[in-house]
Amino acid sequence: MKQSQELNNDVAIAPANSLPRRFARYGLLRSLLLGFILISLLNLIISQLLYTPKLYFIESNNREMVLKYNILQDRIRTLQSKIDEIHHRDIYIYRSLFSADSLHIEGIYTPYPDNKYSALMGDEYTSLMRQTWYDMDRLSRHTYATTLSLDELQILAKNKERMSFAIPAIWPIDRTQLEWFYSFGVRAKHPIYKTRKMHKGVDLSCKRGVPVYATGDAIVQKTDEGRRRRGYGRQVLLNHEFGYQTRYAHLNKILVKEGDRVVRGQIIGEVGSTGGSTGPHLHYEVIYMGRHVNPVNYFNRNMTSEEYQTLIENMRHNTDLEIE
Numbered sequence: 001m002k003q004s005q006e007l008n009n010d011v012a013i014a015p016a017n018s019l020p021r022r023f024a025r026y027g028l029l030r031s032l033l034l035g036f037i038l039i040s041l042l043n044l045i046i047s048q049l050l051y052t053p054k055l056y057f058i059e060s061n062n063r064e065m066v067l068k069y070n071i072l073q074d075r076i077r078t079l080q081s082k083i084d085e086i087h088h089r090d091i092y093i094y095r096s097l098f099s100a101d102s103l104h105i106e107g108i109y110t111p112y113p114d115n116k117y118s119a120l121m122g123d124e125y126t127s128l129m130r131q132t133w134y135d136m137d138r139l140s141r142h143t144y145a146t147t148l149s150l151d152e153l154q155i156l157a158k159n160k161e162r163m164s165f166a167i168p169a170i171w172p173i174d175r176t177q178l179e180w181f182y183s184f185g186v187r188a189k190h191p192i193y194k195t196r197k198m199h200k201g202v203d204l205s206c207k208r209g210v211p212v213y214a215t216g217d218a219i220v221q222k223t224d225e226g227r228r229r230r231g232y233g234r235q236v237l238l239n240h241e242f243g244y245q246t247r248y249a250h251l252n253k254i255l256v257k258e259g260d261r262v263v264r265g266q267i268i269g270e271v272g273s274t275g276g277s278t279g280p281h282l283h284y285e286v287i288y289m290g291r292h293v294n295p296v297n298y299f300n301r302n303m304t305s306e307e308y309q310t311l312i313e314n315m316r317h318n319t320d321l322e323i324e
Ligand SMILES: [Zn+2]
Pocket: 199, 201, 202, 203, 282, 283, 284, 322
């Protein structure tokens, strides 16, 4: 009895975490851990070597994206070539029709710096993405420039009629009165001052008192009595707008005043020999955008090519009339 009680006591006294039980619990943990590692490894192997449905889905999505980007690039290129065509027509047809300079916008044809596209860098689609954005940016810049240019042309077209009357386009004197002609450009050495000076206009020699005509519709910008014995003498400066001005110098008489509106063919003065002039003649200048241009190019409209040729030849047979 005592023995059996001792035995019972042994059982009762044995601690809950006795060695066999601890081993059993570790064994379970170990197999769980092992199982987890195995599953992870398996998953890794499957995902690396085998196509899972998800992976297949991503791959096919990417292929589709590349295809769509390529189509997009094609469309951008087509649009770019259309814009280039419009730009070409703009410069060589429309703008020359209105004798307008091509529109210049600083940097519009310079590509953006590469760092603008840095967010697209770093994966296998970089070059595709970058090129597409680059082409797209170029297209939008060119479209913007062309739109601005065409807007400007629209205004020019509206003003075309007004412009065709304003541009200096006739002879400033009756051509039958012309005795001789002195050309625009480099002047021969000055007889007194021995200096070579650019002749900013043409000299039309004729009798004193011959009427001087406004060569286009304009506003009288300036009249000057020029009492000195040098320079332009008595002169009229007309502002035709659209960038054009004309000057009529050495006049005998001025028949308009500053601020007057004049029309093409209106008499604005008389030929004389005031200022730095040694004989009656009209010194006539055409100024476009602040630069002197050859007036001959503006009054050959109503001349035949033979008349023009004769004029050019006669230019060489003349003497120096002006003292600057
Ligand atoms: Zn002159």
